[in-house]
Amino acid sequence: MNEKIPEGAIPHMNKRVLAILDELITPKGPLTLADLASRNHVSERSVRNYLAEIEALSQCEGVGKVNLLNRTGQVTVPDGFPLAELRKKATDDYYHYHLSAKERRAIAASLLVNSTGYVTLQQIADYLYVSRVTIINDLDAIRSIIEADGLLLHSQPNKGLTIEGSESDKRQFLLAHKLINASFITGGHLEQHDNTSLEHILCKIVNEQEHVHNRTLSEAAFTRTVHYLLICVNRCHCGAYIEAPTDENPSPNYLELSQEIMKYVSQYCHLTVTRNEQQAFASFLARQRFSRGTRSEKDSLRLQLLTRQFIEAISSELTPSLNSDFEFFDNLSSHLISTLSQAGTESESALHTVEDIASRHPKAFQSVQRHAPLFESFSHRPLTRIELDYITVHVCAALERVRNDYMAFRIVVACHAGLGTSKLLMAKLHEHFNFHIVDVVAAHDRKAMEDASADLVIATTPLDRCPLPSIVVSPILTDEDYVRLGEKIDELRLHHHVPPRNTPERDINAEAIMQIISPIAEEMLPEETSAPMLQRMHRAIRRHFLEANGGEQAVFLPELHHLLPAAHILLDAEAHNWREAIEVGSALLLRDRNIEDTYIRAMIQTVEQFGPYIVMAPNFALPHATPGAGSKRLAMQFTRLKEPVSFGHPKFDPVSFLCVLSPIDTNTHLKAMFNLISLMKNAAFRKDILAAATAQDAYTRILQHEYLLEP
Structure with missing residues (x-):
């Protein structure tokens, strides 16, 4: 077959193999099988396989025959052996990956199934970077893949290829082949789905409805469900709607869950959802496996709070400060949750880029290293050099974003x-x-x-x-x-020497407008009317920007004042110790059925097990437990105690304020929690909230102070 392979590129060398190859070329001392396994976070068996792959590629690419592993587990490169020549031929660039014939045919089949109208052989060839002759030679195999799933491939002279079959069969094909990111051709033009933010939205919708309906999908079923919805949204957006289901009507429970999920899919994905779509999705849900309880989110909140402390610590040493950078907090806490709280999960090996960045920013790396014990207290082990490098990259990226002074380019x-x-x-x-x-x-x-x-x-x-x-x-x-x-x-x-230029102003956003309007409204309007009017203006302006920009981040990450209405603020509550403080600080959430009794017990057990880490600022604690411990809805309760109590914190005791958090997952509460901790670290805010006379007054002060936080 006459395929276009980039000259000199090795097709199947993955990132871990490249990382090990780099270590062999520039060793920093003797190498053993155990060393390589430990540094790359893989098993020794995997390292043996990677070494065998390097040996095979070396011989295949004409570099020479070599044995890298001896019987004692030592890994050595013979003196004078040109292993660096193999590295020159290798590429870790995704776009240079050479598809196997099987992969190429599967992608071609998905392109046809996912397209509307006719697709020409040349369009498929151009998309796959191969010749038209290659696609002609593949055509019988592509036809077999398609027809094995009950679809028919038709060829029309002067038009191209098209697929005949029901919409439900086409979606089943895409789901079975895990082709959720498949491109499609419409009107003769290649289009590609941006599923990165879309998948994030759909995960949030499904996860929230699991909690609302008290039904939890298994891990595999959750993934299949999100993939089903991705395909549904993408197909509907290109005008391919599902026909009426032919199987029996699903039970009312599945239909209700389907309708609720589809309601939010319609709202946030700008999609018209038909009754056929609801019924088809209900039938899909009826075939999925549900389990009791929630997926593992153990310790995620604790790690998020440690991340906030870590950011405060490094911000005292680095310039500019990162304390107000919510995106950095979100990115870093998500990264740490995925790498530190999931024991037994292999992480990616350190890429050259990550190591280079960390080595070029020694001040940031040293700051990360100094404050790494915060995370080591969580993981109960020292962080590896790779983990420190990755955290340093997150820090450096945040510093670059805050600098944000590239206006002349x-x-x-x-x-x-x-x-x-x-x-x-x-x-x-x-x-x-x-x-x-x-x-x-x-x-x-x-x-x-x-x-x-x-x-x-x-x-x-x-x-x-x-x-x-x-x-x-x-x-x-x-x-x-x-x-x-x-x-x-x-x-x-x-x-x-790039010359200076007059550069365009930054895009106007909702927060920037509110920063201008708020002081004027507060000055010109009576106090009793300024806060409600500001709230209405903020909602209207935010809604405008969300509609214009598809702001799913703001939709799914409510701010503090959204979760702390006056009805969830309790002033001058009485408690004699920290346990009673948590109980009284949860009373309003329990009353409104946002939590169950078990959640209060779980919060107390968390403090008993891990100590007073929930005391996050002077006189302030943030009690919480994991979502599976009895939280039913995303909610908060803010409580001001009549007399402070001790939680046993050496620096921030005694506690006069606490805010109980009821999370539904690991992410949705992040913005509100971030803003709350930022406010509670501000002495002026603590003084202001101490002076509040009523719950409505306290809400107004929270609202006003939150507007003043840096966006």
Whole structure:
């Protein structure tokens, strides 16, 4: 077959193999099988397999035959053996990955099934970067894949290929083959789904409805359900609606759950959901496995609070401060939850980029290292160098975002295919940088890059003979990309003398408008009317920006005043010790059935087990337990005690204020919790809330202070 393989690229060398290959080329002392397994967070058996793969590739690529592992477990490279030549041939770039024939045919089949109208052989060939002859040779195999699932492949002269079959069979094909990110062709043009934020939304919807209906999907069923909804949303958006189900009507319980989930899918994904869609989804749910209890979220809240303490600690040493950067808190806490709280899970090996960034920012790394004991108290082990490197990358990325002073740069975005990738990357760039994006071009269009008069090309794929300075990033713009992009800008400033320009102003957002309006309203209006009016204005402005920008982050991450209405604020409550404080601090949540009695007992047991880590600021505690311990809805109760009580904290006792948190997952409460801790660390706020006369007065003061937090 006449496939286009990038010259010199090794097709199947994955990231772990590359990491081990790099260690072999530049060893920092004797290497053993156990050393490599420990440093790369894999088993010794995996390392043996990776070494065997390197040996096979070395021979296959003409570098030479070599034995890397001896009988005693020592890993050595013979003197003079040119292993570095193998590294030059290797690529860890996703876009250079060479599909096997089986993978290529499966993707071609998905492209056909997921498309509307006719698809030509040339369109498939262009998408897969192979010749038309290759697709012709694959056609029988592609037909077999499609027809094995009850669909028919038809060919029409001068039009192309099309699929005949029911919409339900097409979706079943995509779900069975796990092709949730499949591209499609409509109107003769290739389109690509941006499923990154969409999947996040759907996970939140399903998770919340699990709690509301007190039914929990198994891990595998939860994943299948989210994949089903991804396919449903993408198919409906391209005009492919499901027919009426032919099986028996599902039970009312499944239909009710389906209707609730689909209601929010319709609202947040801008989708018209038909009754057929509701019934088909209910039938799907009836075939899934439900289990009692919730998926493991053990200790997530505790780790989030430790993350907040860690950020405060490093902010006292690094400039600028990261205390008000919610995105950094969200990213870092999510990363740590996935790596520290899931024992037995293999993490990715340290990539060259991560190690390089950490080594180039010694001050940030040293600060991370100094305050790592906060996380080590949670994991009950020292953090590895790889884990410290990754945390350092998160810190450096946050510092780059806060600096955000790249206003003089004209940028061209270059993508390898479709509008989906470029839109995703542009959204990320607009969110965090003040770049002036002058054009979006195809990766091969050198002339368009030259004509753009830009300072930098930001590409999602390596560029061949790019006429301008360029950098390759992921479409989702990872933390490593943020740091490398900042360093590239510094390099251009230093060596290329980019001229200053009048740059466009930053996009106006809801918080910026409220920052301007709030002081004027508070000055001009009576106190009893300013807060309600500000609240109504804020909701209206926020709704406008959410509708314009698809702000799912704000939709799913309520702020503090959303979770602390006056009805959930209790002033001058009496308690004689910290246990009674937690009980009285939960009374309103228990009254409104946001929690069960078991949740109060779980909060007390948490303090008994881990100590007073919930005391987060002077005179303030944040009692909580895991969602599965009896929390039914996302809610908070703020309590001001008549007399302070001791929790046993050496620095912040005694406690006069506490806020009980009832979470439903590991994320939805993050923004409110972040703002609450930020406020409680402010002495002016504590003094102000101490002076509140009523619950409504306290709510008004919380609302006003939250508006003043940096966005």
